[in-house]
Amino acid sequence: MSLNIELIKKLTQTYGPSGSEEKVLQVIKEEVKNFCDEITYDALGNMICRKTGKGKKIMVAAHTDEIGLMITHIEDEGFLRFTTIGGVSVEQIVGRRVVFKNGVQGAIGVEYLEDKKDFRVEKLYIDIGAKNKEEAQKYVNIGDSASFAGEFIEAGNRLISKAFDDRIGCYVVIEALKNLKTENEVYFVFTVQEEVGTRGAAAAAYNIHPDFAVAVDVTSTGDTPKAKKMAVSLGKGAAIKVMDRSIIVSPSVREMMIEVAKENNIPYQLEILEFGGTDAGPIHLTKGGIPAGVISIPTRYVHSISEMVDKNDIEASIELLKKVLEK
Amino acid sequence: MLLKELTDLMGASGDEKEVREKIKEIVKPYVDELYVDKMGNLIACKKGKKEKPKVMLAAHMDEVALMVKSINEDGTLSFSPVGGVDNRILVSKTVKVGEKRVNGVIGAKPIHLQKREEQQKPLDFDALYIDIGATSKEEALKHVSVGDYVYFDANFELLGNGYVKSKALDDRIGCNVLIEILKRDYEYPVCAAFTVQEEVGLRGAGVAAYNIEPDFAIVVEGTVAADVSDSEPHLVSTELGKGPAISLMDRTTLYDKKIINKIVKIAEENGVPYQFRRIASGGNDAGKIHLTKGGIKAIAVSVPCRYIHSFNSVAFLEDFNNTVKLVDLIIKNIAKEALI
Numbered sequence: 001m002s003l004n005i006e007l008i009k010k011l012t013q014t015y016g017p018s019g020s021e022e023k024v025l026q027v028i029k030e031e032v033k034n035f036c037d038e039i040t041y042d043a044l045g046n047m048i049c050r051k052t053g054k055g056k057k058i059m060v061a062a063h064t065d066e067i068g069l070m071i072t073h074i075e076d077e078g079f080l081r082f083t084t085i086g087g088v089s090v091e092q093i094v095g096r097r098v099v100f101k102n103g104v105q106g107a108i109g110v111e112y113l114e115d116k117k118d119f120r121v122e123k124l125y126i127d128i129g130a131k132n133k134e135e136a137q138k139y140v141n142i143g144d145s146a147s148f149a150g151e152f153i154e155a156g157n158r159l160i161s162k163a164f165d166d167r168i169g170c171y172v173v174i175e176a177l178k179n180l181k182t183e184n185e186v187y188f189v190f191t192v193q194e195e196v197g198t199r200g201a202a203a204a205a206y207n208i209h210p211d212f213a214v215a216v217d218v219t220s221t222g223d224t225p226k227a228k229k230m231a232v233s234l235g236k237g238a239a240i241k242v243m244d245r246s247i248i249v250s251p252s253v254r255e256m257m258i259e260v261a262k263e264n265n266i267p268y269q270l271e272i273l274e275f276g277g278t279d280a281g282p283i284h285l286t287k288g289g290i291p292a293g294v295i296s297i298p299t300r301y302v303h304s305i306s307e308m309v310d311k312n313d314i315e316a317s318i319e320l321l322k323k324v325l326e327k
Numbered sequence: 328m329l330l331k332e333l334t335d336l337m338g339a340s341g342d343e344k345e346v347r348e349k350i351k352e353i354v355k356p357y358v359d360e361l362y363v364d365k366m367g368n369l370i371a372c373k374k375g376k377k378e379k380p381k382v383m384l385a386a387h388m389d390e391v392a393l394m395v396k397s398i399n400e401d402g403t404l405s406f407s408p409v410g411g412v413d414n415r416i417l418v419s420k421t422v423k424v425g426e427k428r429v430n431g432v433i434g435a436k437p438i439h440l441q442k443r444e445e446q447q448k449p450l451d452f453d454a455l456y457i458d459i460g461a462t463s464k465e466e467a468l469k470h471v472s473v474g475d476y477v478y479f480d481a482n483f484e485l486l487g488n489g490y491v492k493s494k495a496l497d498d499r500i501g502c503n504v505l506i507e508i509l510k511r512d513y514e515y516p517v518c519a520a521f522t523v524q525e526e527v528g529l530r531g532a533g534v535a536a537y538n539i540e541p542d543f544a545i546v547v548e549g550t551v552a553a554d555v556s557d558s559e560p561h562l563v564s565t566e567l568g569k570g571p572a573i574s575l576m577d578r579t580t581l582y583d584k585k586i587i588n589k590i591v592k593i594a595e596e597n598g599v600p601y602q603f604r605r606i607a608s609g610g611n612d613a614g615k616i617h618l619t620k621g622g623i624k625a626i627a628v629s630v631p632c633r634y635i636h637s638f639n640s641v642a643f644l645e646d647f648n649n650t651v652k653l654v655d656l657i658i659k660n661i662a663k664e665a666l667i
Contacts, residue, residue: 019581043622043665045583070576072605073561081561083576083607122562142603143575143587196581203622 003311007031007174008159009152011167015101017068017085017145018196021045023101024064028170028190035178036188046204047190049177055184058325059210059290060176061201061279062169063194063217066162067303068147069098069126071140078130080106083121085145086195087276087303090121096305098146104128104139105149150305157311158234164307166194168297168314169216176321186325191279198246201279205286212253212291214324215280216317218307219244219271219296230272232298235310237267238317241294244273246281253293260323267316271296295321329353330503330647331483334493337423339392339409339476340527343367346388350502350521357509358519368535371509372518382517382662383541383623384508384654385532385612386501386548387525390494391636393477395424395457398468402461403434406477408452410526415449416637424459425475431459481638489644490567496642497549497635498525504547504630507651513658525612529579532612536619543624543665545654546613549642550574550604550629563605565631567643570600571650574627576607579614582626586661590626590653593660599652604629624665628653 016024025047033039036049047064067086074080084090094110106128113119126146130136150162170190177188187208192200194217205213219239222230232239240257241249254270261268273296284292297317300308338346347369355361360372369388391410398404404424408414422431434457435450457477461467483493505519518539523531536544554566565572573590574582594601604627617625630650633641 019576019584043624044617046622070607072575072607075561085576085581122559142605143584193581199581199618200622202618203620207621 008171011171012152012161012163015147016064016066017147018065018193020145021064021192031174032177044200044203045192046200049188051186053183053185057185057210059187059208059213060173061189061191061215062173063166063191065192065195067195068145070145071142074133074136076133078132078136080126097149099149100140100144100146148305158308160306160308162305164299164309165218165302168309172216172317175318182326194279198279198282202282202286205283213283215278215294217278218299219273220302221298221300232269232271234298235312236269238320239269239271239296239298241296242270242272244277246277247284249293250291253291257293261320264323266320333499333503334483334495337478338388340389340524342476343388343523354509366531366534367523368531369521375513375515377515380515380542380662380665382515382658383539383544384505384519385522385546386505387498387522389523389526391526395473395475398464400464402463402467404457411636414452417455421480423478423480425471429459429470431457434458479638492639492641494638496632496640500549500630501547504650508654522612529612529615533615533619536616543662544616546611546627548611548629549632552631552633565604567631569602571653572602572604572629572631574604577610579610580617586626589661593656599649
C-alpha cells in the first residue's frame with residue numbers, strides 16, 4: 001500500500017476548529033462520496049457515510065475538529081482577545097500564527113507581565129495587523145474561530161504537521177472505507193466537537209445504535225527524551241487501546257483486535273493512555289451500552305503545531321481497521 | 328409586577344415547588360398541555376397549525392441557596408451551599424430557613440476576635456453559621472431540621488431609571504420571558520420547560536428534552552454582566568442596556584454559528600439590540616439539551632444581570648423586553664431552519 005501524501009497534507013491543512021468543521025467535512029465528502037451508499041448529516045453536524053450490508057451493524061468514528069481559539073473581544077487598537085477551544089496549552093502559544101476561516105492570518109502576542117505567574121489566556125491577544133477596531137472588523141468578528149498554523153512536512157519516514165489529531169484518523173478511515181470488502185453494514189461517522197468533550201459522537205451513536213463501534217484517533221507516545229512513561233512508540237505499529245480516561249475497552253473487543261492483527265501480520269502495540277479520551281468514551285455508554293474499541297495512531301507532541309506520525313503506523317492502522325470491519 | 332412575584336418566591340435546586348405552582352397557575356389559560364415530569368420540570372405546551380418543527384424553550388426555576396447540614400449544641404446551624412455560592416458575600420446577611428421560613432442571620436467570629444491572617448482572607452463556609460436565636464440544639468430543632476433549605480432574604484425593588492434589583496434573577500427573569508412567549512400564538516408547536524436543578528449541574532433539562540423531543544431549543548438565561556468599573560473591556564462578558572446576549576461558546580456548548588448568524592440578521596432587520604456573551608466560562612441547560620438523544624440544535628439567549636448568584640442582582644428592564652422580542656422573532660423566523 002502506498003500512502004496518499006497529498007490527501008494527508010490537505011486534510012491536516014484544512015481549517016476546522018471544533019464547531020467549524022464544514023471545510024474538513026467537504027474535503028472528506030469529495031473523497032468518499034463515490035464509495036458510500038448514502039451520506040447524511042445530523043443535528044450536531046456529524047457527517048455519516050453509510051455502506052449498506054446484511055451483516056453486523058458497525059460504527060466507525062474519527063473526529064474532524066481540531067483545537068483552536070475563538071475571538072471574544074476586539075480592542076479599539078485592533079487587537080483581538082480570545083478564549084481557547086479544546087485543550088490548548090496557552091503557555092506554548094505566544095508567537096504562534098493563527099488562521100481564520102476566511103484565510104486571514106495573525107500572530108499571538110502577550111501583554112508585558114511584571115510577574116510571570118500572571119500568565120493567563122486573558123493576557124494574550126492576536127494581532128492581525130489591523131490599525132484599529134474598524135479595520136479589524138472588516139476581517140474578523142466576535143465569535144469567529146481561528147486554528148493554529150502549522151505546515152505539513154515530510155521528515156524521513158515520518159510526517160510533521162498541525163492537526164494530525166485527528167485528521168490522520170480521518171485519513172485512516174477514508175482509506176479503509178475505499179478498500180473495504182464486507183457484508184457488514186458500516187456507518188463511517190466523521191464526528192464534530194471531540195476536542196471540547198467528545199460531544200458529536202454520542203448523538204451519532206444514539207441515532208445509529210450499532211452492534212459494535214470503533215473510534216480511530218491519535219495517542220501519545222513515551223519514546224522521546226525523559227518522556228512520561230508510556231509503552232507506545234512511533235513506528236511500532238497501530239495501537240490497540242486498553243484504557244484511557246473515557247473508556248476501559250472490553251477485553252473481548254481488545255482480544256478480537258489483537259487476534260485480527262496477529263492473523264494478518266499487522267504490527268500492533270497495546271495502548272494505555274493516562275490522560276485524555278476519545279469518541280469511544282461516550283459511544284460505549286450510549287443507550288444500553290455499545291461494545292467499542294479504539295485504534296490509535298501513535299503521535300508525538302499532540303496538540304502542538306508540530307505533531308509527528310510515522311508512515312508505517314498509518315499503514316498498519318488502515319490495515320487493522322479494514323480487517324476488523326471485514327471480520 | 329410579575330418579575331417581582333417570581334423573584335420573591337423561594338425555590339432552591341430540588342425545592343422548586345413554590346415557583347412551579349405559581350408558574351402553573353399563570354400559564355394554565357394559555358397552554359394546551361401542562362404536566363410535571365418525574366424530575367419536577369414543569370412542561371407547558373401549545374399546539375401549532377403545523378406539527379414541525381417542535382420548539383422547546385427552557386428556563387430554570389431553581390436559584391442558588393444554602394442547606395442546613397448540622398445543628399450545633401449551641402443552637403446555631405452549620406450549612407453547605409446548594410449551587411455556586413460565593414462565600415465572601417454571606418456574613419451578616421439575613422436568611423429564611425426551612426418551610427416555616429424561620430428568620431436567621433449568617434454569623435461569624437467578630438472582627439475584634441479574628442487573628443490578622445483570618446482578616447486577610449474570606450471566611451469559608453465552615454467558619455460561618457446561621458443564628459436563628461435559639462440557645463440550644465433542642466430549641467433549634469423545634470423550628471428547623473437538618474436538610475432544610477436556607478434562602479437569601481432579599482426583596483425585589485425598582486432601581487434608578489428602569490433597573491431592578493432582586494435575588495434569583497438567574498433565572499426567574501428567563502422564566503418570565505417564557506411566560507410572555509406562552510401568551511402568544513405560533514405556527515409551530517412550542518413547549519416551555521421550566522426546569523429544575525440547573526444550578527447543581529443542569530440536571531433537569533436533559534430529562535425534559537428527552538421527553539419533549541424538540542427539533543430546536545432556545546435556552547433563556549440570566550447571565551453574568553461584569554460591566555463595572557474595574558473590569559477590563561475584554562472581560563466584561565455582557566453589559567446592561569445593550570440588549571439580549573447571544574451565547575457563542577461556554578463550558579458546555581459550542582453554539583451553531585450558522586444559526587447565530589441568522590439570529591443576528593433577524594435582530595438587525597427588526598431593530599432589536601443584541602450583544603454576544605463574550606466569555607467562555609459557565610454553562611447552561613443547552614449543554615444537556617443539545618446532546619440529548621440524537622442531538623438537538625440549541626441556542627442560548629440571556630438577559631444580562633450584574634452580581635448573579637448573590638442576594639441582590641441587578642438587571643435592566645428594557646433588556647428583558649428586548650429578550651422577549653428576540654425570542655419571539657427566533658421562533659417565528661429561525662426555528663424552521665432546524666429541519667433542514
